[in-house]
Amino acid sequence: MxxxxxxxxxxxxxxxxxxxxxxxxxxxxxRRNLREGxxxxxxxxxxxxxxxxxxxxxxxxxxxxxxxxxxxxKTGFRVSRxxxxxxxxxxxxxxxxxxxxxxxLLFIVDQKSYDRxxxxxxxxxxxxxxxxxSSNTGSSLYATTPSSLAxxxxxxYTGVEQAVHIRESFHEELRYGGETLSLGGxxxxxxxxxxxxxxxxxxxxxxxxxEPGSIxxxxxxxxxxxxxxxxPVGQTLSAIEGRTYTVTGVIDTDVRTHMDFxxxxxxxxxxxxxxxxxxxxxxxxxxxxSFTYLRLAPGAHDxxxxxxxxxxxxxxxxxxxxxxIREMRLQxxxxxxxxxxxxxxxGIVMPGLIAWFLAGFAAVIIxxxxxxxxxxxxxxxxxxSREVGVRKVMGALPSSILKQFLVESVLISVxxxxxxxxxxxxxxxxxxxxxxxxxxxxxxxRDLLADYGTYVLFLFFSIFIGILxxxxxxxxxxxxxxxxxxxxxxxxxxxxxxQTLKKVITVTQFTFSIIFIITSxxxxxxxxxxxxxxxxxxxxxxxxVDLQDVPYDRMRASxxxxxxxxxxxxxxxxxxxxxxxxxxxxxxxxxxxxxxxHFSVDSSFITTMGIQLLAGRNFNHNLASDSLHAAILxxxxxxxxxxxxxxxxxxxxxxxxxxxxxxxxxxxxxxxxDPTRIGDPIVLRWRPSYFGNAVVKVREGGMxxxxxxxxxxxxxxxxxxxxxxxxxxxxxxxxxxxxxxxxFIKIFGLxxxxxxxxxxxxxxxxxxxAAENRVKEIGIRKVLGATRRQxxxxxxxxxxxxxxxxxxxxxxxxWAANSLxxxxxxxxxxLEPVVFLAGILATTATALLTVxxxxxxxxxxKVVDNLRSE
Numbered sequence: 001m002x003x004x005x006x007x008x009x010x011x012x013x014x015x016x017x018x019x020x021x022x023x024x025x026x027x028x029x030x031r032r033n034l035r036e037g038x039x040x041x042x043x044x045x046x047x048x049x050x051x052x053x054x055x056x057x058x059x060x061x062x063x064x065x066x067x068x069x070x071x072x073x074k075t076g077f078r079v080s081r082x083x084x085x086x087x088x089x090x091x092x093x094x095x096x097x098x099x100x101x102x103x104x105l106l107f108i109v110d111q112k113s114y115d116r117x118x119x120x121x122x123x124x125x126x127x128x129x130x131x132x133x134s135s136n137t138g139s140s141l142y143a144t145t146p147s148s149l150a151x152x153x154x155x156x157y158t159g160v161e162q163a164v165h166i167r168e169s170f171h172e173e174l175r176y177g178g179e180t181l182s183l184g185g186x187x188x189x190x191x192x193x194x195x196x197x198x199x200x201x202x203x204x205x206x207x208x209x210x211e212p213g214s215i216x217x218x219x220x221x222x223x224x225x226x227x228x229x230x231x232p233v234g235q236t237l238s239a240i241e242g243r244t245y246t247v248t249g250v251i252d253t254d255v256r257t258h259m260d261f262x263x264x265x266x267x268x269x270x271x272x273x274x275x276x277x278x279x280x281x282x283x284x285x286x287x288x289x290s291f292t293y294l295r296l297a298p299g300a301h302d303x304x305x306x307x308x309x310x311x312x313x314x315x316x317x318x319x320x321x322x323x324x325i326r327e328m329r330l331q332x333x334x335x336x337x338x339x340x341x342x343x344x345x346x347g348i349v350m351p352g353l354i355a356w357f358l359a360g361f362a363a364v365i366i367x368x369x370x371x372x373x374x375x376x377x378x379x380x381x382x383x384x385s386r387e388v389g390v391r392k393v394m395g396a397l398p399s400s401i402l403k404q405f406l407v408e409s410v411l412i413s414v415x416x417x418x419x420x421x422x423x424x425x426x427x428x429x430x431x432x433x434x435x436x437x438x439x440x441x442x443x444x445x446r447d448l449l450a451d452y453g454t455y456v457l458f459l460f461f462s463i464f465i466g467i468l469x470x471x472x473x474x475x476x477x478x479x480x481x482x483x484x485x486x487x488x489x490x491x492x493x494x495x496x497x498x499q500t501l502k503k504v505i506t507v508t509q510f511t512f513s514i515i516f517i518i519t520s521x522x523x524x525x526x527x528x529x530x531x532x533x534x535x536x537x538x539x540x541x542x543x544x545v546d547l548q549d550v551p552y553d554r555m556r557a558s559x560x561x562x563x564x565x566x567x568x569x570x571x572x573x574x575x576x577x578x579x580x581x582x583x584x585x586x587x588x589x590x591x592x593x594x595x596x597x598h599f600s601v602d603s604s605f606i607t608t609m610g611i612q613l614l615a616g617r618n619f620n621h622n623l624a625s626d627s628l629h630a631a632i633l634x635x636x637x638x639x640x641x642x643x644x645x646x647x648x649x650x651x652x653x654x655x656x657x658x659x660x661x662x663x664x665x666x667x668x669x670x671x672x673x674d675p676t677r678i679g680d681p682i683v684l685r686w687r688p689s690y691f692g693n694a695v696v697k698v699r700e701g702g703m704x705x706x707x708x709x710x711x712x713x714x715x716x717x718x719x720x721x722x723x724x725x726x727x728x729x730x731x732x733x734x735x736x737x738x739x740x741x742x743x744f745i746k747i748f749g750l751x752x753x754x755x756x757x758x759x760x761x762x763x764x765x766x767x768x769x770a771a772e773n774r775v776k777e778i779g780i781r782k783v784l785g786a787t788r789r790q791x792x793x794x795x796x797x798x799x800x801x802x803x804x805x806x807x808x809x810x811x812x813x814x815w816a817a818n819s820l821x822x823x824x825x826x827x828x829x830x831l832e833p834v835v836f837l838a839g840i841l842a843t844t845a846t847a848l849l850t851v852x853x854x855x856x857x858x859x860x861x862k863v864v865d866n867l868r869s870e
Contacts, residue, residue, distance in 0.1 A: 550717040
């Protein structure tokens with residue numbers, strides 16, 4: 001058989017199956033011309049005919065496709081209306097899962113919009129550093145670089161169009177009139193406003209950072225100091241230490257950016273005050289708080305990246321050999337948000353791991369909903385088998401059957417999208433109220449919902465979900481053999497695989513449900529546990545006062561003079577609130593250096609906090625040696641240093657941060673870092689110069705009265721700063737490590753709720769379908785004397801077996817997942833069998849309730865009606 005010429009093959013690819021007969025006429029004429037003349041002329045004539053007919057063919061193709069899509073939609077609407085209950089189950093399940101997915105989509109879209117407002121943002125990079133030292137052996141990179149890097153790159157490397165050095169070290173309390181404002185900000189060069197897209201609401205960007213003592217205020221802080229609609233340019237602010245700043249502009253920080261600052265000050269200010277040059281300094285000493293941003297010429301990225309190792313080799317010197325810069329990388333500024341988790345960020349950045357974590361939950365939920373659609377559609381195959389058989393007999397091609405069922409699934413998905421948008425309006429504020437969203441200032445703005453592009457994205461997403469859910473059922477129906485279907489001898493589409501698929505889907509759905517429910521219960525128990533944990537000290541009726549510039553002795557004397565105060569102690573760091581001071585410790589017993597938590601305290605700290613002294617004594621103010629070489633260890637530190645027991649540790653010599661100390665006492669461990677950790681090695685030393693906080697023990701009922709006096713006491717102490725004090729118990733309740741647990745509970749709880757809801761909807765649909773298809777069997781069994789209980793057991797037995805299999809699979813998986821989560825915390829609960837039992841019972845009871853509601857309904861129908869219906 002001769003092969004068709006290429007124009008006809010091309011046409012064959014362009015035309016849909018239903019219109020390919022139009023090409024037959026052309027081929028017939030071509031064959032006739034070929035027999036009557038030479039091949040070239042026949043081919044040329046065919047090409048001309050194809051070219052001339054192409055617009056007609058394309059028009060017919062478009063018209064035919066539109067007609068067929070409308071036909072598919074009409075059929076889809078009719079099928080959905082005819083099987084309304086199944087359609088509603090699919091719509092509700094997809095809507096619930098889709099709402100979660102839309103929320104995560106909004107979150108990712110919002111995060112991906114960060115730092116895109118800068119001009120030529122695709123060519124702006126930040127240099128990040130893989131720096132390792134004795135105090136930093138982890139795997140995370142630094143967002144910071146040495147301070148001179150920007151200058152070196154600008155002066156010596158081609159392709160660097162602009163390089164800006166930023167230093168995050170501006171912290172001042174500024175006064176204007178009677179208002180005092182504490183501001184944190186950055187030092188930088190005038191090129192900052194050229195490289196980045198921050199706009200000035202007031203001021204001249206060309207001169208705003210050119211003079212020492214200039215300051216750009218964020219719009220929010222400018223309003224707080226000068227009021228609304230006031231141009232503050234030219235106003236003078238006074239710092240506590242006496243330095244004055246002239247406001248040269250108001251910068252708009254209400255943009256999506258990873259940078260967080262209240263004010264921008266030129267480097268010339270600090271150079272003018274201290275003589276320090278911003279582009280100088282040792283690399284090891286400036287690598288912790290200096291940032292380097294670059295704008296590169298087009299195509300310069302790879303070349304500069306290849307040159308960075310040589311730059312490090314030529315400029316980095318560590319005389320002590322304790323640290324090393326392994327690598328420097330160029331990070332796109334638009335990839336910082338949702339990028340890798342780096343140390344020393346310029347603001348709080350949402351790491352990409354969070355997005356993957358949330359996307360994982362959304363994917364599980366949407367898959368469970370898609371499973372519902374697949375199982376219900378395939379299960380109803382018998383109902384629609386004759387329809388498919390007749391279509392095939394009438395000439396429908398497999399591709400037409402495939403399109404019909406895909407259009408139906410997309411139709412259901414788009415309908416679900418409408419409900420999902422309503423649910424999204426409820427989920428959005430709940431999501432924004434999560435602690436980590438507030439902490440990172442990453443709340444999703446409602447302005448995204450006013451953007452047409454967002455809805456286009458949602459529509460494409462729903463179409464994708466519709467195709468994903470409908471792909472397998474559509475392919476399944478194309479395999480039906482019309483002769484077998486119409487004879488009533490089967491479908492030819494595989495009955496046993498269909499049943500197997502249904503069972504696998506049901507088991508998978510309830511496996512996920514069991515895992516999520518058990519994990520939610522475990523996290524809730526863990527939250528309750530750390531909320532009521534024994535901190536190892538008495539936090540009740542304790543007030544923490546940030547000393548700032550007030551000498552501890554003066555504040556202590558003022559506080560002790562108050563009748564409400566029992567005792568006052570001093571500490572460098574308030575324990576259990578997340579801040580720690582590390583210290584290297586080594587003893588002669590082990591000879592190995594270990595990392596501990598270091599507190600500088602006075603002799604009243606232990607008694608004020610109610611910490612138990614196990615052996616030895618407290619610090620003694622009358623012994624000068626106590627402030628130099630005395631140390632009090634926690635029980636875990638004694639064990640880690642190999643000092644046997646608290647009593648045997650007394651008098652032992654330990655080295656703490658290269659200082660030889662003698663152990664004079666041992667205390668019981670307390671929570672030093674955060675409530676998720678216990679047993680950290682603790683060392684207390686008496687070092688008055690490091691006292692930063694006063695801990696005040698207040699008499700019963702005296703907290704309110706003391707709070708009323710503290711403003712006056714603070715003013716009498718002569719501080720230039722505003723007082724900062726807070727009850728310790730309230731600080732612990734608002735600790736980030738406690739609040740982040742609430743977020744996990746909400747996320748897992750919502751996921752478990754949606755998972756169970758969607759799984760039960762699928763089970764409901766399957767039970768409804770099974771009851772409908774066994775009407776005759778139920779009637780006959782009732783005639784033969786079967787009781788309602790026996791019928792319920794008969795109809796529910798299959799689902800009980802499936803849920804039992806899900807329990808067998810889900811329980812060990814839940815145990816493994818929760819063991820891994822709890823292993824990340826030293827202060828954790830133990831996994832109790834009752835938790836797993838509760839999760840299993842909750843899932844099983846919900847599933848049985850769903851199934852039983854349908855089986856009972858089926859058994860209540862009159863026997864005569866059952867048999868008549870068949």
